[in-house]
Amino acid sequence: MEDKLHQFFSENNFDLNEPNAGHLERFERKLNYPKQKKNSWKWLSVAASVVLVLGFWLGSNHQKRQLDLADVSPKMEEVQNYFVSTINQEIKTLESNRNLETETIIENALEELEELEDNYKVFIKDLNKNGKQRRVISAMIKNYQRRLDILERTLDQIDKLKNLNNIQNEIYI
Numbered sequence: 001m002e003d004k005l006h007q008f009f010s011e012n013n014f015d016l017n018e019p020n021a022g023h024l025e026r027f028e029r030k031l032n033y034p035k036q037k038k039n040s041w042k043w044l045s046v047a048a049s050v051v052l053v054l055g056f057w058l059g060s061n062h063q064k065r066q067l068d069l070a071d072v073s074p075k076m077e078e079v080q081n082y083f084v085s086t087i088n089q090e091i092k093t094l095e096s097n098r099n100l101e102t103e104t105i106i107e108n109a110l111e112e113l114e115e116l117e118d119n120y121k122v123f124i125k126d127l128n129k130n131g132k133q134r135r136v137i138s139a140m141i142k143n144y145q146r147r148l149d150i151l152e153r154t155l156d157q158i159d160k161l162k163n164l165n166n167i168q169n170e171i172y173i
Contacts, residue, residue, distance in 0.1 A: 068124060069140045072132050083144035090151035097158045101165070109154040116147050 070077035091113075098106050123140045130136065 068127075069137065072127075072137055076137065079141060080144075083141075083148065087144070087147050087151065090148065090155065094151060094154060094158075097155070101161060102158050105154055105157050105161070109150055112150050113147055116143055116150075119143055 069080040094106055094109065120140065120143050123136055123143065127133075127136045127140070
């Protein structure tokens with residue numbers, strides 16, 4: 001091992017010269033008086049962050065909250081919760097009956113529901129614009145009832161189609 005180390009030092013030409021005069025003093029001076037860095041970027045980034053946070057806070061405070069049927073009264077909240085949960089349950093039932101034979105029936109029903117949802121959004125705007133008027137509240141409730149009617153009618157059509165298929169299958173057997 002000692003031979004390899006001796007060989008390494010003899011093959012490589014290392015700088016063995018002394019440093020220039022005053023080198024140690026310059027080095028110590030640089031250690032004692034570090035160069036001052038510019039902190040303008042740090043301050044600029046902090047200021048930008050503060051401006052962003054302030055902007056988001058002001059934007060969220062000035063944004064109007066949209067009224068919905070549930071905001072009219074506790075009774076209307078109960079009505080809305082009933083309709084929404086029933087409609088969601090009916091849609092799940094509808095989707096569970098989806099197959100090639102029922103695809104067009106279900107798609108037509110979903111398109112009608114989307115149209116009623118768009119109408120409901122207009123009612124929400126009307127409620128926010130004109131306040132809690134009975135005609136708007138009544139229209140919102142009727143909108144929910146129409147959605148349920150569409151879903152029930154569609155499920156009836158699917159049941160009739162299934163029954164018709166079952167009868168045809170029994171005849172062929």
